[in-house]
Amino acid sequence: MGLLDGKKVLITGARKGIGRGIAITLAKEGADVGLNDIIEDEVSHKCVDIVSKQGVKASFHKGDVSRIDDINSVFDSFLDSHKKIDVLINNAIFPDQQRPFFETDEKYWDRMMNLSLKGYFFASQRAAKEMIDNNTGGRIICLSSVHSYVAMPNWTAYGTAKMALRRMVKGIAADLAGKNITANCIAPGAISNRLPDDIEDESIDGPPHKPEDFKRFIPAGIGGLPSDIANAVVYLSSHLGQYVNGETLLVDGGMIASQKIHE
Numbered sequence: 695m696g697l698l699d700g701k702k703v704l705i706t707g708a709r710k711g712i713g714r715g716i717a718i719t720l721a722k723e724g725a726d727v728g729l730n731d732i733i734e735d736e737v738s739h740k741c742v743d744i745v746s747k748q749g750v751k752a753s754f755h756k757g758d759v760s761r762i763d764d765i766n767s768v769f770d771s772f773l774d775s776h777k778k779i780d781v782l783i784n785n786a787i788f789p790d791q792q793r794p795f796f797e798t799d800e801k802y803w804d805r806m807m808n809l810s811l812k813g814y815f816f817a818s819q820r821a822a823k824e825m826i827d828n829n830t831g832g833r834i835i836c837l838s839s840v841h842s843y844v845a846m847p848n849w850t851a852y853g854t855a856k857m858a859l860r861r862m863v864k865g866i867a868a869d870l871a872g873k874n875i876t877a878n879c880i881a882p883g884a885i886s887n888r889l890p891d892d893i894e895d896e897s898i899d900g901p902p903h904k905p906e907d908f909k910r911f912i913p914a915g916i917g918g919l920p921s922d923i924a925n926a927v928v929y930l931s932s933h934l935g936q937y938v939n940g941e942t943l944l945v946d947g948g949m950i951a952s953q954k955i956h957e
């Protein structure tokens with residue numbers, strides 16, 4: 695028996711990295727999983743295959759979740775396959791997350807906010823509508839970041855969006871009072887998002903970061919892995935986390951707690 699038996703979960707940006715790790719981990723806990731990504735290729739198909747090998751239903755829903763039309767078509771397609779939604783994981787991000795202050799133009803700013811704020815908000819709104827219509831309650835989880843706690847050069851647009859998400863889940867928790875829906879963030883630290891070197895490798899995690907890169911400022915002494923974040927998602931998605939609402943769980947090996955990161 696798994697902690698999420700029969701739950702229907704939609705994960706955005708699940709082709710690789712943390713999203714892929716969450717998809718496989720939740721499937722191992724018995725959840726049926728819909729994987730969204732903007733890229734559909736051999737890698738995303740392999741990920742769906744790995745999830746379905748856990749004995750659950752797995753599906754793929756291509757779409758750009760920075761666009762409301764695509765969010766709705768991803769949800770329509772997900773609901774067509776799974777009939778209802780119990781858990782939404784807002785996870786998608788594009789690769790170029792760092793941008794120097796004076797090179798942050800309107801196009802980049804809008805791209806960041808459209809995906810990380812607008813997209814996460816409207817996907818949450820649609821998920822909540824479905825959960826309320828089904829009278830099932832549910833869970834909304836957004837991936838924030840350590841960059842929402844500390845400022846590092848070149849991360850201002852990203853950090854601003856990630857900090858706003860921490861406020862957004864508080865608002866959603868308040869707005870959905872009495873609906874048996876929780877909304878929370880997970881704020882990862884430095885997590886290796888590399889795929890396993892061999893596409894046939896069905897491990898949750900790919901190669902880790904080099905410990906020497908992180909010893910100096912992370913009390914845990916190592917970088918994190920997708921499984922570290924996925925385990926926190928299991929906690930918040932299952933009955934174990936039912937009384938956590940409007941909150942952000944840092945999963946960073948102590949990075950933000952340590953003085954070193956502030957030096």
Ligand SMILES: NC(=O)c1ccc[n+]([C@@H]2O[C@H](COP(=O)([O-])OP(=O)(O)OC[C@H]3O[C@@H](n4cnc5c(N)ncnc54)[C@H](O)[C@@H]3O)[C@@H](O)[C@H]2O)c1
Pocket residue numbers: 706707708709710711712713730731732733757758759760784785786787788789809837838839840881882883884885886887
């Ligand atoms: N990896 C880290 O160290 C770290 C640290 C803090 C926070 N996070 C957060 O965790 C989440 C996952 O990060 P990751 O490192 O695993 O990312 P990743 O780059 O490994 O994967 C992100 C996925 O999102 C997809 N994607 C990009 N734009 C999309 C769009 N518009 N619509 C749908 N899919 C889209 C990509 O194709 C990719 O498959 C992000 O929200 C990120 O900000 C990651």
